Amino acid sequence: MKMLNRRDFGLAVTAAILSPVTTARADDMDVHIDNFVFQPAELKIRTGTTVTWTNRDDIPHTVVSVGKFRSKTLDTNDKFSFTFTDAGDYKYFCSLHPHMTGMIKVE
Template sequence: PAPAARAATPTPTRTPFATPTETPVPKPTPTPVAMPTRTPFPTPTPTPTPSPATPVRASDIVNFNLESFTVSVGTKVTWTNKDAAQHTSTSGVSDNKDGIWDSPILRQNEMYSFTFNQPGSFPYWCTVHPFMVGTVTVEP
């Protein structure tokens, strides 16, 4: 018989060997070093010395009577009309205003203030009732 055909023998192919790939090594990142910085010192803000409070003197107009009293220079006097009748506090003597102060007509519980900045003796009166008189004495 005829010789049988021989099956072709596969030719082995070469499998390439894997060559190692270089793995990159991370380079160390330098850690920042804290550097001292100069912190400016706060400039102290001077605390203002509070000015002394203005002294206050209350004077009630009551029973058709104006008070006479003594205060220091710089005192603020506040007159309050406690009467049901209307009154004023007006510097000067009856029927003669001297123009230093002159309140409007004060109804019951209304107030008027004046600050005395000069020493002296200051007569005052009510223009509605001229018989009502008083004196504010202001000392240095």
């Protein structure tokens, strides 16, 4: 096994931190809504995982996946949770600000 030098280790850590995709086991996961962005924008999870969205903005947002789930309007610090029981790709958006989009990939 090759040992990483400080520079390579630093690059590996930076890449992991900046990665826009998060992979998870069948645990609860969080998505934050902040500055008109879902963060992380994409999650890879296993079936049975519950994802909770929390609105950290000072204006309302929603979380909508057409035909799958729809939150009420979320004010600051409000939360919405959904448990993913079926594999597939779940595109979602904020119905109040349609440019805000995200993706949940369920394995």
